[in-house]
Amino acid sequence: MKSHTHYLWFDTAKHRQYINITREVAEQVKASGIKEGFCLVSAMHITASVFVNDNESGLLQDIDDWLEEMAPYKQDYRHHATGESNGDSHLKNLLMHHQVVLPITKGKLDLGPWQAIFYGEFDGQRRKRAVIKILGE
Amino acid sequence: MKSHTHYLWFDTAKHRQYINITREVAEQVKASGIKEGFCLVSAMHITASVFVNDNESGLLQDIDDWLEEMAPYKQDYRHHATGESNGDSHLKNLLMHHQVVLPITKGKLDLGPWQAIFYGEFDGQRRKRAVIKILGE
Amino acid sequence: MKSHTHYLWFDTAKHRQYINITREVAEQVKASGIKEGFCLVSAMHITASVFVNDNESGLLQDIDDWLEEMAPYKQDYRHHATGESNGDSHLKNLLMHHQVVLPITKGKLDLGPWQAIFYGEFDGQRRKRAVIKILGE
Numbered sequence: 001m002k003s004h005t006h007y008l009w010f011d012t013a014k015h016r017q018y019i020n021i022t023r024e025v026a027e028q029v030k031a032s033g034i035k036e037g038f039c040l041v042s043a044m045h046i047t048a049s050v051f052v053n054d055n056e057s058g059l060l061q062d063i064d065d066w067l068e069e070m071a072p073y074k075q076d077y078r079h080h081a082t083g084e085s086n087g088d089s090h091l092k093n094l095l096m097h098h099q100v101v102l103p104i105t106k107g108k109l110d111l112g113p114w115q116a117i118f119y120g121e122f123d124g125q126r127r128k129r130a131v132i133k134i135l136g137e
Numbered sequence: 138m139k140s141h142t143h144y145l146w147f148d149t150a151k152h153r154q155y156i157n158i159t160r161e162v163a164e165q166v167k168a169s170g171i172k173e174g175f176c177l178v179s180a181m182h183i184t185a186s187v188f189v190n191d192n193e194s195g196l197l198q199d200i201d202d203w204l205e206e207m208a209p210y211k212q213d214y215r216h217h218a219t220g221e222s223n224g225d226s227h228l229k230n231l232l233m234h235h236q237v238v239l240p241i242t243k244g245k246l247d248l249g250p251w252q253a254i255f256y257g258e259f260d261g262q263r264r265k266r267a268v269i270k271i272l273g274e
Numbered sequence: 275m276k277s278h279t280h281y282l283w284f285d286t287a288k289h290r291q292y293i294n295i296t297r298e299v300a301e302q303v304k305a306s307g308i309k310e311g312f313c314l315v316s317a318m319h320i321t322a323s324v325f326v327n328d329n330e331s332g333l334l335q336d337i338d339d340w341l342e343e344m345a346p347y348k349q350d351y352r353h354h355a356t357g358e359s360n361g362d363s364h365l366k367n368l369l370m371h372h373q374v375v376l377p378i379t380k381g382k383l384d385l386g387p388w389q390a391i392f393y394g395e396f397d398g399q400r401r402k403r404a405v406i407k408i409l410g411e
Contacts, residue, residue, distance in 0.1 A: 001292045001411045002140045002275045003310035005379055036140035038177060038272055040312060040375055044386030053183045058215035059227055066208065066228050071340065078332035090333055094370060096231060098326055100373055101177055101238055103270040105142055106229055110268055112181030122393050131384055133377040135312055135410065136272065137138045138275045173277035175314060175409055178296060189372055191320045195352030196364055203345065203365050237377055238314055240407040242279055247405055251317030272275045273409065 004032030004134040007044075009086045012124030016067075019119045021050075021130075025102070026109055028132045035107045037136015041117060042099035047089035049096035049120035052111075060118075067092045067122075089123035098136055104136055130131050141169030142166075142249055143243040145179075145216055149261030155197045156256045157171075158267075160249055162239070164271045172244045174273015178254060179236035182265050184226035186233035186257035189248075197255075204229045204259075226260035278306030278408040279349075281318075286398030290341075292334045293393045295324075295404075299376070300383055302406045309381045311410015316373035317392060319361035319402050323370035323394035326385075334392075341366045363397035370394055378410055 006028045008021060025041055041050045053059070070092075077087025100117065103110040119130055143165045145158060162178055178187045180188055190196070207229075214224025237254065240247040280302045282295060299315055315324045327333070344366075352362025374391065377384040393404055 003411065005310070005377070005384075011352060024398075032231060034274075036142070038175065038270070038312070040377055042375075044389065046388050050233060052225060054216075057218060058218050059224065062214045062216050062224055063228070063231065064276050070207070070344070077336045079328075079330060080329060081332050087151060087333065087336055090327060091337070094327060094337065095327060097234060097371060098319075099375060101179075101236060103142070103177055103179060103268050105268075105270070106287070110142075110270070112183070112266075114183050115181065131377050133312070133384070135310075135380070137140065145393050173279070173409075175312065177406070185277060187370060189320065189369060193353060193354050193356060198363065199351045199353050199361055200365070200368065207344070213379060220393075234371060238316075240279070240314055240316060240405050242321075242407070246280075247407070249320070249403075252318065274277065 001137055002034050006132045008049050008130045010119060011127045012121045015124050016064060017124055020055050021115055021119050022117045025117050025132060029104055031110055032134040034104055037104045037134060038123035039102040040133045042114050043129060043130045046082045047086055047093050047123035048128060049093055050099050051118050051120060052098050052100055054114050055116040060092055071095055081131060086123045092122040139171050143269045144271055145267045147256060148264045153201060154258045154260050157253055158256050159254045162254050162269060166241055166246055169271040171241055171271050171273040174241045174271060176239040177270045178239055180267045182262035184230050185222055185265060186230055187236050187239055187267060188233050188255050188257060189252050191251050191271055192253040196239045208232055223260045229259040257260050275411055276340050277308050280406045282404045285391060285401045286395045289398050290338060291395045291398055293326055294329050294390055295393050296391045299391050299406060303378055303383055306408040308378055308410035309353050311378045311408060313376040313378055314407045315404060318403045321360055321397035322402060323367055324373050324404060325370050325392050325394060326389050328388050329390040345369055360397045366396040
């Protein structure tokens, strides 16, 4: 059994932002030398997400609109009594989840033709990271 | 360490459909010969889901109603500028997630008594697939 | 390759309750002796969740309010024709998901500074469990 660990760092220009990390993940799969295994990609924060969907700019904007509708910014979250103002970012994270596990087959990410991997930032403009961890043989 | 990979194909009669795949997944666990490990079941599309819940027909209809309420079909998604009409199917996929990781203990899926595995199709009537990938010893 | 399996039991005082299980999970990682690997924590029920977020009491109450708004208790779920009254608990489970996969690096849970692991109960006051399964070397 082999394992491989890599951290991706992000410092987004916007408060909410969606970054295609498919190429970075594929590079780590290659670097790992693992032919059959699992690749975990997991945000290390509680206001960010990792998800798989279509790399289409209109859809990414639809997703952002939908998240704001489902878990809107508002002032009166109880969490804000701590001095924070990002209650909605936590709820958006729970809705989208913070991680995916991707299959590796014959040395490559075994994704469908339209599946791209995204880091979704819901409370950005600060330095944050995700971990890529690969396990296999 | 051993690994085992299998693809399940679907060609649903309906646009949205929920298919119990617990038996098919259990068969692959048996075929793998793996006694202790993880079984990843992951849709290879961005408008389909794999999830675990109760195999009860009323509940499956409740889930479908709820998904349509949470991520309704509508014409004005930005994604539709590409010629697609399935913006809602993408959002339903994000809400339900496209994958699960199941524990394997003593050669069997280590599920609770009511846990069944479903493939959830949100844009069907075409040929689509999911990957089952098992890792362990 | 090594594996380690442990079951956590819960018998909540309340119908809905959020229990920080980070310490229990970390203890099993230590007990496993695994230095590099994955730790799956998965509810064995279809009305309970395992998720990662902030251990802040105001936020946990915000999450509970939000879940009730997104998937409210009501009498007329089709599922209730079976004699059950927990349709909303199933939907809350689907929204929050029943499992997480956590990276293990250098013998420890490789979590960000604010990431805590929770068992979320949506139909409690009865004996239920989650499985912790660790795979690695």
